[in-house]
Amino acid sequence: MKKALFKILSNEPIAKDVYKLVLEGDTGGITAPGQFVNIELEGFFLRRPISVCDWDDKGMTLIYKTVGKGTKCLSEKKSGTLDLLTGLGNGFDLSKCGKRPLLVGGGVGTPPLYGLCKRLVERGAASAVVLGFNTADDVFYEEEFRALGVKTLVATVDGSYGIGGLVTDAIKTLPVGFDSYCACGPEPMLRALCDTLKIKGQLSFEERMACGFGVCMGCSCKTKYGSKRICKDGPVLSSNEVIW
Amino acid sequence: MADMSVVLSGIKLENPVIPASGCFGYGAEFKDFYDLNILGSFSFKGTTKEPRFGNPTPRVAECTGGILNSIGLQNPGIEAVINEELPRIAAFFKKPVIANIGGFSVDEFVYCAERLDGVEQVGIIEVNISCPNLHKGGVNFGSDPKAAAEVTAAVRKATGKPIYIKLSPNVTSITEIAKACEDAGADGLSLINTLLGMRIDIKSRKPLLANKMGGLSGRAIFPVALRMVYEVRKAVKIPIIGMGGVASAEDVIEMMMAGASAVQIGAENLRNPFACKEIIEDLPRVMAELGIERLRDIIGVA
Numbered sequence A: 001m002k003k004a005l006f007k008i009l010s011n012e013p014i015a016k017d018v019y020k021l022v023l024e025g026d027t028g029g030i031t032a033p034g035q036f037v038n039i040e041l042e043g044f045f046l047r048r049p050i051s052v053c054d055w056d057d058k059g060m061t062l063i064y065k066t067v068g069k070g071t072k073c074l075s076e077k078k079s080g081t082l083d084l085l086t087g088l089g090n091g092f093d094l095s096k097c098g099k100r101p102l103l104v105g106g107g108v109g110t111p112p113l114y115g116l117c118k119r120l121v122e123r124g125a126a127s128a129v130v131l132g133f134n135t136a137d138d139v140f141y142e143e144e145f146r147a148l149g150v151k152t153l154v155a156t157v158d159g160s161y162g163i164g165g166l167v168t169d170a171i172k173t174l175p176v177g178f179d180s181y182c183a184c185g186p187e188p189m190l191r192a193l194c195d196t197l198k199i200k201g202q203l204s205f206e207e208r209m210a211c212g213f214g215v216c217m218g219c220s221c222k223t224k225y226g227s228k229r230i231c232k233d234g235p236v237l238s239s240n241e242v243i244w
Numbered sequence B: 001m002a003d004m005s006v007v008l009s010g011i012k013l014e015n016p017v018i019p020a021s022g023c024f025g026y027g028a029e030f031k032d033f034y035d036l037n038i039l040g041s042f043s044f045k046g047t048t049k050e051p052r053f054g055n056p057t058p059r060v061a062e063c064t065g066g067i068l069n070s071i072g073l074q075n076p077g078i079e080a081v082i083n084e085e086l087p088r089i090a091a092f093f094k095k096p097v098i099a100n101i102g103g104f105s106v107d108e109f110v111y112c113a114e115r116l117d118g119v120e121q122v123g124i125i126e127v128n129i130s131c132p133n134l135h136k137g138g139v140n141f142g143s144d145p146k147a148a149a150e151v152t153a154a155v156r157k158a159t160g161k162p163i164y165i166k167l168s169p170n171v172t173s174i175t176e177i178a179k180a181c182e183d184a185g186a187d188g189l190s191l192i193n194t195l196l197g198m199r200i201d202i203k204s205r206k207p208l209l210a211n212k213m214g215g216l217s218g219r220a221i222f223p224v225a226l227r228m229v230y231e232v233r234k235a236v237k238i239p240i241i242g243m244g245g246v247a248s249a250e251d252v253i254e255m256m257m258a259g260a261s262a263v264q265i266g267a268e269n270l271r272n273p274f275a276c277k278e279i280i281e282d283l284p285r286v287m288a289e290l291g292i293e294r295l296r297d298i299i300g301v302a
């Protein structure tokens, strides 16, 4: 964990109620894709947890949806600095992805999979990506994933874009032979994946958080291997430990 | 050089700043952020006889200037704390620690105090009586002077270490409870614990916390905490550890002027993990500004 000030380079909408925030600053605290940052916002007691979409030595990209007062406030910040706790959580374990991992993102669960995908491609682990959204207006980052040279499918629940249906419907159209999967999105989606895919998965969860660094016990969940803190021992849990 | 030292029941603290129970775990996460030996002491997570998972989530909800929590005393149990956490603490914290214990019966408090009595690292046992007494219909020990005195007297017999009773603010008269604890043999008092509160999600029309209600802490409660410390200070002679909404060096000084001999900081650590360090570093500046040479001289001056 590192606490640092980041400079806002840009903060613009990329889909309905979804913003891409580009920050410059010390990313030395980030060690794995799937980790998150906790953002301080003036006037709010708690920080807001947002997954790291991508990062390099100079800065990072975050993608977030405006769902309440905090994220609305964040979307109005077009310049200046933000105080962040970075490098929170475990993130995805690249060494457990195998040679042909399948990446599945649902809604604003998609962003951390981009940073993961990029690093998998660098390691030569050719993977496929399935992104699920509610409707055409919600879709983002399809082209960015394609630009990594990865087969990318998009499904929309209302059928207004890509494959009509859920991510599990889109997965059925892919050839078999994946040796693991990584997913982030709404819990029903994670559960459906766990039920239908018989390979090992890494699933990224959300929970209400106070600290985000493991001390308050606000985000605990029960797993087959005892109690875990989503913010510290997660947000990524392995499919064989989750109790649904 | 500003003298920030204070004394609690014969234990000298380098400064009055103590992270509060439940907001600092057992120190292990914070030791990676800064050297914890700069702290006066720290109070570890409320520990019970058996391990506890706590309440269902959501267990935290944001409020203006604070948070509600209904963690439900999640902890690994007294044996794991003695055998695993305390040895781990010894490796990074060289000062006496404050052991916060919880319980749902008088026997449970006694058991935990007895188990900690022989642990050298423990300087003070802080007894959190904001817990429901499962033998008396779930009424909090902390809301009835008789029950509070009963726990205090029983724990008093169980240990030779200083015992500080941690009072609940959810009472009609906190001074009455404070006096009952003093009379029953408490060495000191810690106050306040969280204020019972609630939030409702106006979209789903349901309480935000799975437990429906939870305890409010953070900056919003500072004036209430300060008032209670002030009142209790006038009613008892034993030292008080003041807490509730403390977020700056100025707040520490204000709390001490109200009557606190030392000050705990809880929820502020959750939003700023460096809060205690920053406050300790800022204290000499504020003392100089106010012409305070020895911090302990201001205890209860208001």
Ligand SMILES: Cc1cc2nc3c(=O)[nH]c(=O)nc-3n(C[C@H](O)[C@H](O)[C@H](O)COP(=O)(O)OP(=O)(O)OC[C@H]3O[C@@H](n4cnc5c(N)ncnc54)[C@H](O)[C@@H]3O)c2cc1C
Binding pocket: A036, A046, A047, A048, A049, A050, A051, A052, A063, A064, A065, A066, A067, A068, A069, A070, A071, A072, A108, A109, A111, A112, A205, A206, A207, A208, A209, A235, B061, B062
């Ligand atoms: C590990 C993690 C990673 C996340 N990554 C992303 C991301 O990359 N992009 C994105 O759009 N969103 C992400 N979220 C969800 C995001 O944190 C919430 O949407 C945001 O906190 C809402 O704040 P608000 O003030 O707008 O909403 P409000 O509902 O007004 O918030 C009130 C309180 O509830 C909390 N809260 C509300 N919704 C959630 C939620 N879904 N999860 C956790 N806490 C919540 C807030 O933090 C705040 O404390 C992530 C959540 C977690 C736990």
Ligand SMILES: Cc1cc2nc3c(=O)[nH]c(=O)nc-3n(C[C@H](O)[C@H](O)[C@H](O)COP(=O)(O)O)c2cc1C
Binding pocket: A210, A216, B020, B021, B022, B023, B045, B046, B047, B067, B069, B071, B073, B100, B128, B166, B192, B193, B194, B216, B217, B218, B219, B221, B243, B244, B245, B246, B264, B265, B266, B267, B268
């Ligand atoms: C998440 C959380 C967990 C807490 N757990 C405990 C606990 O286990 N035992 C205890 O005595 N007090 C507990 N408290 C209360 C604090 O120690 C403190 O009394 C209270 O929060 C007021 O101080 P603050 O406003 O600085 O947070 C907890 C508070 C919070 C926010």
Ligand code: FES
Binding pocket: A208, A209, A210, A211, A212, A213, A214, A215, A216, A217, A218, A219, A220, A229, A230, A231, A232
């Ligand atoms: S949010 Fe505090 S322990 Fe996870």
